[in-house]
Amino acid sequence: MPAGRPGPAAQSARRPPPLLPLLLLCVLGAPRAGSGADTAVISPQDPTLLIGSSLQATCSVRGDTPGATAEGLYWTLNGRRLPPELSRMLNASTMALALANLNGSRQQSGDNLVCHARDGSILAGSCLYVGLPPEKPFNISCWSKNMKDLTCRWTPGAHGETFLHTNYSLKYKLRWYGQDNTCEEYHAVGPHSCHIPKDLALFTPYEIWVEATNRLGSARSDVLTLDILDVVTTDPPPDVHVSRVGGLEDQLSVRWVSPPALKDFLFQAKYQIRYRVEDSVDWKVVDDVSNQTSCRLAGLKPGTVYFVQVRCNPFGIYGSKKAGIWSEWSHPTAASTPRSERPGPGGGACEPRGGEPSSGPVRRELKQFLGWLKKHAYCSNLSFRLYDQWRAWMQKSHKTRNQHRTRGSCPRADGARREVLPDKL
Amino acid sequence: MDLRAGDSWGMLACLCTVLWQVPAVPALNRTGDPGPGPSIQKTYDLTRYLEHQLRSLAGTYLNYLGPPFNEPDFNPPRLGVETLPKATVNLEVWRSLNDKLRLTQNYEAYSHLLCYLRGLNRQAATAELRRSLAHFCTSLQGLLGSIAGVMAALGYPLPQPLPGTEPTWAPGPAHSDFLQKMDDFWLLKELQTWLWRSAKDFNRLKKKMQPPATAVTLHLEARGF
Numbered sequence: 001m002p003a004g005r006p007g008p009a010a011q012s013a014r015r016p017p018p019l020l021p022l023l024l025l026c027v028l029g030a031p032r033a034g035s036g037a038d039t040a041v042i043s044p045q046d047p048t049l050l051i052g053s054s055l056q057a058t059c060s061v062r063g064d065t066p067g068a069t070a071e072g073l074y075w076t077l078n079g080r081r082l083p084p085e086l087s088r089m090l091n092a093s094t095m096a097l098a099l100a101n102l103n104g105s106r107q108q109s110g111d112n113l114v115c116h117a118r119d120g121s122i123l124a125g126s127c128l129y130v131g132l133p134p135e136k137p138f139n140i141s142c143w144s145k146n147m148k149d150l151t152c153r154w155t156p157g158a159h160g161e162t163f164l165h166t167n168y169s170l171k172y173k174l175r176w177y178g179q180d181n182t183c184e185e186y187h188a189v190g191p192h193s194c195h196i197p198k199d200l201a202l203f204t205p206y207e208i209w210v211e212a213t214n215r216l217g218s219a220r221s222d223v224l225t226l227d228i229l230d231v232v233t234t235d236p237p238p239d240v241h242v243s244r245v246g247g248l249e250d251q252l253s254v255r256w257v258s259p260p261a262l263k264d265f266l267f268q269a270k271y272q273i274r275y276r277v278e279d280s281v282d283w284k285v286v287d288d289v290s291n292q293t294s295c296r297l298a299g300l301k302p303g304t305v306y307f308v309q310v311r312c313n314p315f316g317i318y319g320s321k322k323a324g325i326w327s328e329w330s331h332p333t334a335a336s337t338p339r340s341e342r343p344g345p346g347g348g349a350c351e352p353r354g355g356e357p358s359s360g361p362v363r364r365e366l367k368q369f370l371g372w373l374k375k376h377a378y379c380s381n382l383s384f385r386l387y388d389q390w391r392a393w394m395q396k397s398h399k400t401r402n403q404h405r406t407r408g409s410c411p412r413a414d415g416a417r418r419e420v421l422p423d424k425l
Numbered sequence: 426m427d428l429r430a431g432d433s434w435g436m437l438a439c440l441c442t443v444l445w446q447v448p449a450v451p452a453l454n455r456t457g458d459p460g461p462g463p464s465i466q467k468t469y470d471l472t473r474y475l476e477h478q479l480r481s482l483a484g485t486y487l488n489y490l491g492p493p494f495n496e497p498d499f500n501p502p503r504l505g506v507e508t509l510p511k512a513t514v515n516l517e518v519w520r521s522l523n524d525k526l527r528l529t530q531n532y533e534a535y536s537h538l539l540c541y542l543r544g545l546n547r548q549a550a551t552a553e554l555r556r557s558l559a560h561f562c563t564s565l566q567g568l569l570g571s572i573a574g575v576m577a578a579l580g581y582p583l584p585q586p587l588p589g590t591e592p593t594w595a596p597g598p599a600h601s602d603f604l605q606k607m608d609d610f611w612l613l614k615e616l617q618t619w620l621w622r623s624a625k626d627f628n629r630l631k632k633k634m635q636p637p638a639t640a641v642t643l644h645l646e647a648r649g650f
Contacts, residue, residue, distance in 0.1 A: 079492030
């Protein structure tokens with residue numbers, strides 16, 4: 001054991017000493033002060049072993065202490081006394097131990113194998129590192145927030161690596177430019193993740209892989225090739241507003257703003273809306289909301305509070321052919337539908353303003369009916385909007401139905417002409 | 426292993442950093458100031474806070490070391506930890522410490538302990554543990570600053586390290602992992618003992634610094650209140 005040698009400057013120090021006189025302070029390398037308490041030694045010291053392997057260990061008592069003998073020594077592993085049949089005395093000063101079929105280490109700092117004197121005091125110890133070499137990490141997935149950074153996640157190859165401290169290193173390089181880079185910010189989103197905050201290039205694919213290393217070996221994942229533009233995600237749409245549609249008891253209008261970070265590039269952005277009733281956990285999702293910033297939810301229950309969220313997918317950004325990655329959902333916004341005494345129809349769909357056809361079954365049939373009516377009757381002003389207005393009007397006047405007044409022209413079954421409310425209203 | 430020597434370098438570097446680069450606390454503005462009382466109170470409060478923080482950090486760390494280290498009655502031999510600053514002291518000696526010595530002992534103890542704690546940042550520890558340790562070190566640095574403030578307010582100089590006499594806790598290259606675990610155990614234990622003792626140290630200082638109550642009463646009587 002070398003003693004009294006000052007730590008050489010050549011050795012890599014985690015923090016280089018700030019001042020030169022530091023070297024003068026060294027009383028480094030002195031054997032551990034107050035020893036003479038190293039009354040025994042275990043061999044092997046701190047071994048690394050495969051799960052299922054065997055271990056032969058010895059505890060040798062130093063001869064200089066009077067009465068030092070291996071008689072009465074016993075072993076504990078992680079605080080538990082080992083059965084006496086596993087140990088035997090090799091000679092007067094050495095006790096041997098035979099362990100077979102070792103399990104993975106209880107903690108990553110190593111299993112504590114301790115040699116005790118007859119009175120229970122600790123004579124020596126050794127840390128056992130039992131585990132498996134790592135397997136290929138897999139399932140690497142990455143995403144870029146607004147094309148500014150890259151976050152990647154992966155799955156460790158096997159459970160066996162968890163018994164030992166396994167170091168994961170995410171590496172990346174531009175495909176046609178040779179230099180390897182290593183990611184530095186780990187645990188960004190969970191234990192097996194890394195965040196690359198800057199200096200990312202667009203328009204050239206990256207090659208990304210993960211290297212796993214522990215005491216027993218190392219493994220390397222397959223290489224993932226990706227283009228930053230194909231894995232772009234963005235912030236959720238800000239300023240989501242939900243409001244009632246006049247007096248309509250089964251509709252709510254949702255409006256939002258395109259996420260500002262990418263607003264100049266989101267030509268083909270897609271949005272998704274989800275909503276649920278206040279005390280339910282089941283969300284209804286409205287898909288295929290393309291490149292609009294508003295939508296009308298229909299088929300809702302009257303007098304009910306709804307929570308609504310919107311998210312964005314920067315599809316086709318900079319000409320990328322692939323779908324981007326959906327953003328997080330916006331903060332929930334709530335609104336309630338107007339109250340009614342009659343139960344409203346079930347099902348939900350998004351109705352874009354302008355009265356384009358939607359997907360609810362009632363409305364689909366209605367659309368067909370209106371189409372037929374236009375051909376076979378004299379009602380030129382019929383439309384969904386008119387239908388909505390009728391329903392709103394029906395709610396207001398359901399108690400005073402006798403007092404209604406109508407305008408417009410549409411034949412009735414009994415042949416008499418009746419006015420209906422014009423479009424403008 | 427390179428690791429050990431690196432650790433020693435780290436510890437020494439840290440010693441220097443801590444003792445020589447703690448920013449010199451400017452002397453308090455004496456005109457109308459309430460004296461060192463509030464900063465002594467603050468230091469006392471900090472020791473109680475650190476004691477609380479240490480309890481959860483030590484619990485987690487000892488679980489990481491594994492049994493028997495996390496067992497309540499674990500009492501391993503104190504091997505090679507003679508250079509750890511010892512909080513335990515004879516009662517009469519403790520009582521008779523003058524203020525300067527009392528503060529100096531506290532300051533030097535925590536400087537060393539902070540240094541060793543920084544070296545405790547073992548390569549293999551989990552990210553969670555490293556974060557907790559770093560957070561505790563920052564708090565401990567705050568305590569050091571607070572003690573320095575009290576010393577400056579009372580006009581005592583901060584202790585400077587003398588070359589060659591610095592006790593360095595420098596394990597040799599053959600320092601085994603198990604022995605390192607025992608060192609870690611004793612470091613945490615000593616830290617705990619120091620925090621208990623410091624609370625009493627600062628409580629004692631606080632009582633000494635309080636103005637005698639009689640003076641105030643007399644003043645009021647003179648005014649006829």
